[in-house]
Amino acid sequence: MNARVLSGRPVAAAIQSQLSADIDELLRQGKKRQLLIVAATDDPSSASYVRTLQRFGGQTGVTVTVADLGPDASEIDIRTVLETASADENVHGIILQTPLPDGASISGLGSAIAVEKDVDGANPASLTRLLAGEACFAPATAAAVVELLDHYEVGLAGRPISVVGRSLVVGKPLLHLLLNRDATVTVAHSRTADLAAATGTAAVVVAAAGRAGLIRAAHVAQGSVVIDVGTNFDDAGALVGDVEAGSVGAVAAALSPVPGGVGAVTTALLFRNTVYGLPDPSGSPSLPAAAGAVL
Amino acid sequence: MNARVLSGRPVAAAIQSQLSADIDELLRQGKKRQLLIVAATDDPSSASYVRTLQRFGGQTGVTVTVADLGPDASEIDIRTVLETASADENVHGIILQTPLPDGASISGLGSAIAVEKDVDGANPASLTRLLAGEACFAPATAAAVVELLDHYEVGLAGRPISVVGRSLVVGKPLLHLLLNRDATVTVAHSRTADLAAATGTAAVVVAAAGRAGLIRAAHVAQGSVVIDVGTNFDDAGALVGDVEAGSVGAVAAALSPVPGGVGAVTTALLFRNTVYGLPDPSGSPSLPAAAGAVL
Incomplete structure (x- = not known):
């Protein structure tokens, strides 16, 4: 293999380092940041990913809360939790884990997540904003x-x-x-x-x-x-x-x-979205588009 | 020029012919179909297109109504007309003409058009459905x-x-x-x-x-x-x-x-959408995808 390896780890580490510094400053001002994970499954890979998120939250100072509704939760139960969290000013980011119980759909439930807290872009309205070039989470x-x-x-x-x-x-x-x-x-x-x-x-x-x-x-x-x-x-x-x-x-x-x-970059972005909120409509690239092609 | 000319006229004529037959049958059953054009402009090219739509409507038996709000209409005025028509069971298709008065935006107002009457795909929700492969008007x-x-x-x-x-x-x-x-x-x-x-x-x-x-x-x-x-x-x-x-x-x-x-095909489709309503989620192609490439 001659190709340069583009590892995600330094990318995630750079995001995490920036986040940790900014979270420290926010906490000094008495301002917490909270990511809510809504899970309605006993799928082991979902549980494993939740632990990854909790570990990242612990390292950066972002509060990670899990609403574990169990695999038998109804669509209405899940929707209620998402709507309540969307209206809760102490929750800054919301993730809905998959798989969902039979009969519940991510496209139907995603619309219950407020667009400005929809850190994983699950609300169809977030996608519509993306197409229009408006501020959104993808x-x-x-x-x-x-x-x-x-x-x-x-x-x-x-x-x-x-x-x-x-x-x-x-x-x-x-x-x-x-x-x-x-x-x-x-x-x-x-x-x-x-x-x-x-x-x-x-x-x-x-x-x-x-x-x-x-x-x-x-x-x-x-x-x-x-x-x-x-x-x-x-x-x-x-x-x-x-x-x-x-x-x-x-x-x-x-x-x-x-x-x-x-x-690893995906995980870091969920937290960056939770901490900083909606990016500006240009998608706030970390480099200007005119930076040119190094590769 | 050696290329075969793919004219839109026979395509539009085929749609119009089918529509006329089906509208005749609907009218015999006492069922009218109505397309509402909402205009808030004195732009001459908009007026010209409205006349094209009225002519097509006259030829096919679809009632074409124009709500001419004038170039000074407020966004709220326009929205109210769109919402009222969305709820009116005698209106089957709604088109919002551009340009719009200063301060009014098509993306903002499009959401006031019911998705099932949004025959020109102006509602962002129609676009979201298109991405998800759901029934919609593009x-x-x-x-x-x-x-x-x-x-x-x-x-x-x-x-x-x-x-x-x-x-x-x-x-x-x-x-x-x-x-x-x-x-x-x-x-x-x-x-x-x-x-x-x-x-x-x-x-x-x-x-x-x-x-x-x-x-x-x-x-x-x-x-x-x-x-x-x-x-x-x-x-x-x-x-x-x-x-x-x-x-x-x-x-x-x-x-x-x-x-x-x-x-010409665009005009005919606005009427087809008005008469037949939302297509099935596959996008109801007039030919199956497997028809193969004649050209």
């Missing part, structure tokens, strides 16, 4: 891709970027985040007839299709930047992305791996 | 592009399609209409560094940037299908599209011109 995984590209000074404006995957939580919001940053965006997916044609000339390829080994050397241009957003599990139960890292790493200039890539 | 110009491609049996599923332009009324909704039909979609725009690279290998190029002469022969593949959605006016005041028809027509297999292309 789903954190999609935002983490842009954050990681910014951190490593990968230019976006004017450049061809291919997103593989069209989910409502990653591919579609990411497409609009990239368009808002003036990238030329191609969206490929499971029905794309010629995947290599859709990705092979892109300066940046983002793999978010949810299929292990989908992106191989033949799919990426020499010298391109490849961001793996896949979360798949191999036969041994290990987390693997969508990118065949060995072969792609020999062609690409840089590769963000799974694990160790966007995942 | 902005009629974007929907007209897909209608025209379907009419001429141009295959969409799996194929590379480039949209030039990223406006909230054409480029962005069209991108999602095409994604919902399984196309591989590239969005290029004014900041795209290499436009020919973004469009030159596409099976279909849709020009919706609003810049006369933007798309020339060098931008399109031999044998491609080119749809012009531009509405610009040349020095003599004549309507011209974004495509340099002479040079592009020598390379492309087919070209939908301006004038004579999607415009």
Whole structure:
């Protein structure tokens, strides 16, 4: 593997360091920041992620509260908790964990989360704002891709970027985040007839299709930047992305791996959103769009 | 020019013919269909378009009513009319004309149009539904592009399609209409560094940037299908599209011109939406996605 590894850890650490300093100052002023996690599941991977969030909160000084409604909660129960938290001035960010109980849908319940506290972009109104270029939170995984590209000074404006995957939580919001940053965006997916044609000339390829080994050397241009957003599990139960890292790493200039890539950045962004609130309509990139392409 | 001309007129005529027959039957049952146009402008091009809609309504048997509020109407006045019409069971479609008076915004007022009567997709909630693949009306110009491609049996599923332009009324909704039909979609725009690279290998190029002469022969593949959605006016005041028809027509297999292309289809779709109501979530293509590529 010749590609530079674009690790998410220093990106997350930079965010965490800034957050810790600012939270210390807020606490000195008597101002707490609270992230509420609403869970209605006994799924072990949800529980594991909740622990990750609690650990990050403990390290940064953000209060993390879990409303554990159990796997039998009704949609009305969940909605009531979300609406109450939306109106509670002591709650600054709200996350609704999945999976949800049978009959409850994330799109239906997301609308109960106030847009200015919707730190993971679950409210359809947040997506509408994203399309219109208005202040909003995008789903954190999609935002983490842009954050990681910014951190490593990968230019976006004017450049061809291919997103593989069209989910409502990653591919579609990411497409609009990239368009808002003036990238030329191609969206490929499971029905794309010629995947290599859709990705092979892109300066940046983002793999978010949810299929292990989908992106191989033949799919990426020499010298391109490849961001793996896949979360798949191999036969041994290990987390693997969508990118065949060995072969792609020999062609690409840089590769963000799974694990160790966007995942950690996603977590950090949920907290940054909780602490600082809605970004300005430009999406407040950590670098100006004109910063140019280092990679 | 060797390219086949993809005229909008037979597409509109086919829709109008179906509508007329169905309206006759509805009228026999004592059921009228009414399209309400809300105008708050003395702009002559708005007045001209209103006359076009009235003529189409007269030919098909759909009642077209104009609420002319004048250019000094307040945002609250306009909103009240939209809300009243949304609740009126005798109104089946609502269009809000632009331009709007100073201080009033289409995105703010669009939300006052009931989603099931929002025949031109002006309510942000309609766009949200489009992204989620739910039943909705897309902005009629974007929907007209897909209608025209379907009419001429141009295959969409799996194929590379480039949209030039990223406006909230054409480029962005069209991108999602095409994604919902399984196309591989590239969005290029004014900041795209290499436009020919973004469009030159596409099976279909849709020009919706609003810049006369933007798309020339060098931008399109031999044998491609080119749809012009531009509405610009040349020095003599004549309507011209974004495509340099002479040079592009020598390379492309087919070209939908301006004038004579999607415009007439757009008008017909506003009436089809008014008469039949919300389409099913698949977007009710007039051809199945699997119909294959005739062009």
